[in-house]
Amino acid sequence: MLTISQDISYLEQFIKLHDLRNTDFEHIVIINQVTWEQYEAFLETLGERPGISITYLEGMLEIMSPSRRHEISKKLMGILLEAYMFETGIRFYSRGSTTLRSEMAAKGIEPDESYCIGSDKEIPDLAIEIVLTSGGVNSLKVYKDLGVPEVWFWKKGSLLVFSLQNGEYSQVTQSQLLPNLDLKLLASYIDADDPFDALTEFRQKIKNS
Structure with a gap:
């Protein structure tokens, strides 16, 4: 097993090689047999760097450098969802x-986006993940044991919604948190070429619904 300082040195080299600004591809590195103390040291050293996402699952550490496409989809989904909640008068707290x-x-x-609905809470009601690269840590298992009520995955042009029911996630066709949100309408704008036009049209359709 590497020491904390050796691991961090390795990861710093990884970050330099896979600069978010210079790639259209996601890069993932997995380190096994990582202690909780090492994980917290990684967060302290690397967790605030833009473009780096860290996931920990029972000794397995995943570090991902997202692509431009990932960040564009993440940002647009957040803007669209927040626009819906503003337009429909739903109080929310963005946890990012x-x-x-x-x-x-x-x-x-570290979810791509997360929200508390209705009131602020220690654990968000909703976590959102943009999935462009398969493999790596089972994030749904992580969310389950952290008690996140609902998780959305944007994967291959589809919006997959999982609701925590009786301690297990079930895939559902409609959000339990936002039951009146037209998920198909939302999904149709997430990969839009022009975010400004997408948001303008989406807001107009919400107002007219």
């Missing part, structure tokens, strides 16, 4: 990519 973690569960994750 705030790290969610539990030493007892030995799990931690």
Whole structure:
């Protein structure tokens, strides 16, 4: 097992090689047998760097450098969802990519976007993941043990919604948190070429619905 300082040195080299500004591809590195103390050291050293996402699952550490496409889709989905909640009068608290973690569960994750609905909470009601590269840590297992009520995945042009029911996630066709949101309408704008036009048209359709 590498020491914390050796691991961090390796990861710093990884970051230099896979600069978000210079790639259209996602890069993932996995390190096994990582202790909770090492994970927290990684967060302290690397967690605030833009373009780096860290996930921890029972000794497995995943570090991802997202692509431009990932960041564009992430940002647009957040803008669209927030526009919907503003237009329909739903109070929300944006938690962004705030790290969610539990030493007892030995799990931690940084969602692409996350929200508390109705009131602010320690654990967000909704976490959103943009999935362009398969493999890596099972993030749904991490979210389950952290108790996140609903998780959305944007994957291959489809919006997949999972609701936590009786301690397990079930895939559902409609959000339990936002039951009146037309998910097909939302999904039709996430990969739009022009975010400004997409947001303008989406807001207009919400107003007219």
